[in-house]
Amino acid sequence: MHEERKQANIKTTRKTLLIAVAMFGFGYALIPLYSVICDVFGLNGRFIDLQQTDKAEYIANVEKQVDTNRTIRVEFLTTLNKSLNWEFKAMQNTVDVHPGKVTEVMFYAKNLTGRKVIAQAVPSVSPGTANKYFSKMECFCFDQQTFEAGEARNMPLRFYVDPNLPKRIKTISLGYTFFDTDRKVASIK
Amino acid sequence: MSDHAPTGIKRWLFTTNHKDIGTLYLWFSFIMLLTGGAMAMVIRAELLYPGVQVVDPNFFNMMTTMHGLIMVFGAIMPAMVGLANWLIPMMIGAPDMALPRMNNWSFWILPGAAILLVAPMFIGGDFLAGQGPAFGWTFYEPLSGQYGNLAFFVFAVHLLGFSSIMGSINIIATILNMRAPGMTLMKMPMFVWTWLITAFLLIAVMPVLAGVVTMMLTDKYFGTSFFDAAGGGDPVMFQHIFWFFGHPEVYIMILPAFGVVSQIIPTFSRKKLFGYASMVYATAAIAFLSFIVWAHHMFTVGMPVAGELYFMYATVMIAVPTAVKVFNWTATMWKGALTFEIPMLWSIAFVFLFTIGGFTGLMLGLAPVDFQYHDTYFVVAHFHYVLVTGALFGIIAAFYYWVPKWTGNMYPPLLSKIHFWVSLVSVNVLFFPQHFVGLAGMPRRIPDYAVQFADWNYWSSIGGFVFGLSQILFLYIIIKTIKGGEKATDQVWESAEGLEWTVASPAPYHTFATPPEVK
Numbered sequence: 220m221h222e223e224r225k226q227a228n229i230k231t232t233r234k235t236l237l238i239a240v241a242m243f244g245f246g247y248a249l250i251p252l253y254s255v256i257c258d259v260f261g262l263n264g265r266f267i268d269l270q271q272t273d274k275a276e277y278i279a280n281v282e283k284q285v286d287t288n289r290t291i292r293v294e295f296l297t298t299l300n301k302s303l304n305w306e307f308k309a310m311q312n313t314v315d316v317h318p319g320k321v322t323e324v325m326f327y328a329k330n331l332t333g334r335k336v337i338a339q340a341v342p343s344v345s346p347g348t349a350n351k352y353f354s355k356m357e358c359f360c361f362d363q364q365t366f367e368a369g370e371a372r373n374m375p376l377r378f379y380v381d382p383n384l385p386k387r388i389k390t391i392s393l394g395y396t397f398f399d400t401d402r403k404v405a406s407i408k
Numbered sequence: 409m410s411d412h413a414p415t416g417i418k419r420w421l422f423t424t425n426h427k428d429i430g431t432l433y434l435w436f437s438f439i440m441l442l443t444g445g446a447m448a449m450v451i452r453a454e455l456l457y458p459g460v461q462v463v464d465p466n467f468f469n470m471m472t473t474m475h476g477l478i479m480v481f482g483a484i485m486p487a488m489v490g491l492a493n494w495l496i497p498m499m500i501g502a503p504d505m506a507l508p509r510m511n512n513w514s515f516w517i518l519p520g521a522a523i524l525l526v527a528p529m530f531i532g533g534d535f536l537a538g539q540g541p542a543f544g545w546t547f548y549e550p551l552s553g554q555y556g557n558l559a560f561f562v563f564a565v566h567l568l569g570f571s572s573i574m575g576s577i578n579i580i581a582t583i584l585n586m587r588a589p590g591m592t593l594m595k596m597p598m599f600v601w602t603w604l605i606t607a608f609l610l611i612a613v614m615p616v617l618a619g620v621v622t623m624m625l626t627d628k629y630f631g632t633s634f635f636d637a638a639g640g641g642d643p644v645m646f647q648h649i650f651w652f653f654g655h656p657e658v659y660i661m662i663l664p665a666f667g668v669v670s671q672i673i674p675t676f677s678r679k680k681l682f683g684y685a686s687m688v689y690a691t692a693a694i695a696f697l698s699f700i701v702w703a704h705h706m707f708t709v710g711m712p713v714a715g716e717l718y719f720m721y722a723t724v725m726i727a728v729p730t731a732v733k734v735f736n737w738t739a740t741m742w743k744g745a746l747t748f749e750i751p752m753l754w755s756i757a758f759v760f761l762f763t764i765g766g767f768t769g770l771m772l773g774l775a776p777v778d779f780q781y782h783d784t785y786f787v788v789a790h791f792h793y794v795l796v797t798g799a800l801f802g803i804i805a806a807f808y809y810w811v812p813k814w815t816g817n818m819y820p821p822l823l824s825k826i827h828f829w830v831s832l833v834s835v836n837v838l839f840f841p842q843h844f845v846g847l848a849g850m851p852r853r854i855p856d857y858a859v860q861f862a863d864w865n866y867w868s869s870i871g872g873f874v875f876g877l878s879q880i881l882f883l884y885i886i887i888k889t890i891k892g893g894e895k896a897t898d899q900v901w902e903s904a905e906g907l908e909w910t911v912a913s914p915a916p917y918h919t920f921a922t923p924p925e926v927k
Binding site for chain 1 (some may be wrong): 506507573576577580581584585586611612613614615616617618619620623634637639640642645648649652653710
């Protein structure tokens with residue numbers, strides 16, 4: 220009787236411990252899962268990356284349906300992550316565009332530190348529902364940007380607004396935050 | 409087996425006895441309740457009048473954070489485990505827990521975790537400097553990632569997780585393997601059932617919590633970027649993972665309380681529990697649903713409408729099994745020969761007030777209106793109704809119901825009555841007005857507020873002080889009952905059913921060395 224119980228207890232412990240370990244792994248598995256779900260449903264800015272798709276054909280299609288009856292105001296916001304000592308601004312605060320029309324705007328950044336900095340810009344579109352209708356064809360946010368000490372440069376963004384943008388949206392705000400990619404350096408004070 | 413209990417400090421340090429460990433858990437959680445309660449007093453003192461008078465805002469934030477963490481992980485959860493330790497072996501006719509030595513370890517990890525959790529508050533030797541965590545008990549990234557003493561917090565949570573997981577494994581093994589002959593699963597008392605399901609919830613979600621704090625740790629100190637947008641991470645993902653743990657967590661705290669009142673109400677209604685089987689299935693259904701509704705805590709992060717709808721419908725669905733339970737308690741009392749002993753008073757208050765918290769939960773679960781309620785005092789009122797008048801009232805009811813069995817003494821009747829009525833009135837004065845200020849737009853976690861909220865906050869604070877003081881009376885009652893009082897019979901309550909009432913009062917150090925026969 221006692222021996223039987225002992226065996227049963229060991230078995231139960233093993234099984235439940237296995238569940239606990241598996242769930243620890245599941246917590247980490249949520250991250251790729253989250254990423255996949257964002258890609259599939261176009262959440263969180265994932266939809267806009269046209270680099271992999273058949274860009275030329277897609278754009279040609281969109282260009283044909285420029286909707287001159289609508290004008291969308293696109294506003295630009297620039298932010299620096301607190302650890303980054305740069306100057307960063309949009310050359311124009313707003314631009315009015317027709318849906319489907321490819322537009323190019325410029326951003327300006329200057330490295331105010333005395334060292335080389337590699338930084339990454341992370342975009343954010345507001346309202347969130349406009350996200351998947353805002354397509355960037357060329358963007359300085361696609362790659363990390365390397366700036367030598369004191370270097371300044373203009374960076375282009377080419378984009379268009381999908382004509383299928385819901386009618387109620389008249390203004391889109393596009394924000395960029397620049398982050399220092401080498402955070403180890405940044406966190407040493 | 410002799411009935412000899414070892415004495416001195418070694419008895420408590422090295423004990424493997426489920427009753428001793430249960431007692432340790434209950435005392436630990438009571439100390440934590442008073443600690444977290446003292447912090448709540450600071451919060452209510454600051455909010456007594458508009459303006460910043462008592463503490464500076466960072467210290468205030470530290471108080472709300474530590475109050476939440478201590479109450480959830482230090483008071484409610486260990487108290488439930490303490491009840492499980494004391495009661496489950498006696499209820500199923502087992503001589504002890506299945507893994508007694510691990511049981512000792514599960515408990516003795518807790519004080520270490522508690523010290524790690526509160527230690528940062530005293531760093532630099534200046535308590536008022538507010539060096540402790542001040543990012544809210546939900547520790548949302550990216551704010552929490554900027555906290556200097558994050559490692560303390562992370563390791564405290566790791567230890568709490570280890571303790572809970574070991575405790576749960578023990579409870580599952582005990583319930584599955586140690587039942588007396590004839591005690592089939594569907595004959596188990598409801599308290600045992602609710603704890604079996606709670607234990608499975610714990611081993612499923614505590615590791616996820618451990619994972620999320622580990623990610624925070626590596627983000628801060630080892631250069632990963634799980635939640636850091638600079639490295640391609642995402643702070644919103646933190647909320648998803650946190651609430652995947654967090655939602656089952658709220659059921660971890662309430663399900664054992666469901667079990668407690670399911671034991672008490674039939675006793676004082678002198679009827680069998682109405683719909684036992686449906687109670688079991690409802691508990692299991694609530695546990696299952698708790699895994700698929702987490703994002704209702706984050707309706708306002710910017711989810712697609714389809715997501716909002718799914719999480720809204722799934723959330724509202726939880727009302728069905730919960731209502732089954734409330735109706736079953738009501739039906740148990742219906743046409744019963746009711747008497748209103750102290751445990752019954754607390755249980756009836758539980759059913760009534762928990763249901764209020766349940767209804768506000770339904771309101772919050774509706775995505776379109778949640779945009780108004782989100783992060784307001786309405787949320788604070790909601791979760792205090794389910795956690796204070798729900799979980800805590802359940803624990804207090806359990807104390808009054810089983811303390812004659814634990815100590816052999818009845819509680820002092822008049823003082824206990826005062827404790828109940830003062831607590832009942834003051835807790836409603838404390839939390840009910842928070843619904844109003846919340847609906848009117850007062851945000852949570854702020855030390856100062858617009859003067860339009862002044863009157864209700866004043867009343868809320870008065871209620872808070874009285875409720876806090878009445879728990880000091882509770883401490884006096886506990887000590888008085890342990891020291892002496894009217895002797896309890898073995899049966900204690902006229903129509904109480906269950907194996908724990910077949911042993912002597914106070915329960916001998918070793919019970920059911922030979923398993924009883926259950927018909």
